[in-house]
Amino acid sequence: MMNGKIGLEEHFALEGTLGDSRNFVGADIWTDLRARLLDVQDIRLREMDANGIELMILSLNSPAIQAITDTPMAGETAQRTNDFLAAEIAKNPTRFRGFAALPMQDPDLAARELERCVKDLGFVGALVNGYSQVNSADNAVYYDGKPYWNFWSVVESLDVPFYLHPREPSERKAYEGHPWLVGPAYGFGAETALHALRLIGSGLFDRFEKLNIILGHLGEALPFTLFRIDERIEWSPMGYPAKRKVSEYFRRNFFITTAGNCRTQPFLSSLLEVGASRILFSTDYPFEEIGRASQWFDSLPISESDRQLVGRENATKLFNLSN
Numbered sequence: 150m151m152n153g154k155i156g157l158e159e160h161f162a163l164e165g166t167l168g169d170s171r172n173f174v175g176a177d178i179w180t181d182l183r184a185r186l187l188d189v190q191d192i193r194l195r196e197m198d199a200n201g202i203e204l205m206i207l208s209l210n211s212p213a214i215q216a217i218t219d220t221p222m223a224g225e226t227a228q229r230t231n232d233f234l235a236a237e238i239a240k241n242p243t244r245f246r247g248f249a250a251l252p253m254q255d256p257d258l259a260a261r262e263l264e265r266c267v268k269d270l271g272f273v274g275a276l277v278n279g280y281s282q283v284n285s286a287d288n289a290v291y292y293d294g295k296p297y298w299n300f301w302s303v304v305e306s307l308d309v310p311f312y313l314h315p316r317e318p319s320e321r322k323a324y325e326g327h328p329w330l331v332g333p334a335y336g337f338g339a340e341t342a343l344h345a346l347r348l349i350g351s352g353l354f355d356r357f358e359k360l361n362i363i364l365g366h367l368g369e370a371l372p373f374t375l376f377r378i379d380e381r382i383e384w385s386p387m388g389y390p391a392k393r394k395v396s397e398y399f400r401r402n403f404f405i406t407t408a409g410n411c412r413t414q415p416f417l418s419s420l421l422e423v424g425a426s427r428i429l430f431s432t433d434y435p436f437e438e439i440g441r442a443s444q445w446f447d448s449l450p451i452s453e454s455d456r457q458l459v460g461r462e463n464a465t466k467l468f469n470l471s472n
């Protein structure tokens with residue numbers, strides 16, 4: 150077993166956000182999942198100990214803040230969540246760190262909350278659950294738009310990563326009659342990959358070259374599509390505003406995690422596509438079992454130096470964690 154692992158897609162919930170996760174699992178699974186989402190210091194810590202996980206960077210469940218259409222309410226809920234998380238971390242600061250939940254409904258409010266979380270609460274970045282619903286449920290706002298560029302300048306100057314975590318797709322027409330496709334089985338990943346490509350294509354990373362975006366689930370399948378995306382953009386008469394190839398930004402501005410995708414074949418493909426320095430271990434607890442994710446990772450057929458990079462060292466460097 151590899152000791153000292155660090156996980157960074159590791160969720161908790163508050164009573165008020167629990168319901169958001171309820172829809173995605175059956176009643177038989179929910180009782181246990183609910184308890185694990187609400188727990189920070191007990192079951193979670195025992196499973197971390199049993200599986201060589203030294204540190205978890207915790208984040209709120211999905212979509213939570215992003216689905217609160219009332220912007221001031223989104224801001225207050227994010228603040229309350231972040232204060233709760235800071236208090237949990239303070240109980241055990243060598244085992245837990247935090248990602249800020251952000252009211253992205255208002256980019257300035259989100260920037261101020263991120264600044265507070267990093268400077269006052271010691272958080273190491275933000276985790277945001279995809280697009281935000283602003284004023285009405287059917288108004289999905291994506292973060293490549295110009296109103297968000299000042300927010301991104303704040304992220305860059307704070308020098309903290311932004312984890313773009315999944316939520317359900319904003320466009321449902323294509324999913325009609327197939328509710329099983331909407332959630333984490335498929336729709337989460339498709340939605341999140343699309344959002345990541347919007348960020349890339351907007352030219353965001355030409356303007357803010359040092360931004361670091363993290364994607365879970367082995368990059369939401371993007372490592373398998375880079376060649377074709379690059380090739381067909383070159384072919385296309387449609388405008389592509391960014392200066393470089395999609396794959397160049399993906400290797401320069403993105404990190405991917407193993408969260409919830411414990412499969413050797415796509416892991417090895419991703420390793421060949423982006424390299425060991427761009428992949429980070431995570432479990433996606435409590436939606437994935439810590440034991441299963443850890444045993445899979447610990448026995449991956451990779452070099453021990455790559456295992457140390459992915460399991461721990463990349464995170465230590467990316468989040469400026471001491472030791």
Ligand code: GRE
Binds near residue numbers: 160170315409437
């Ligand atoms: C996740 O955080 O990735 C997740 C959910 C809900 C269900 C399954 C899942 O938020 O993996």
Ligand code: ZN
Binds near residue numbers: 433
């Ligand atoms: Zn997750």
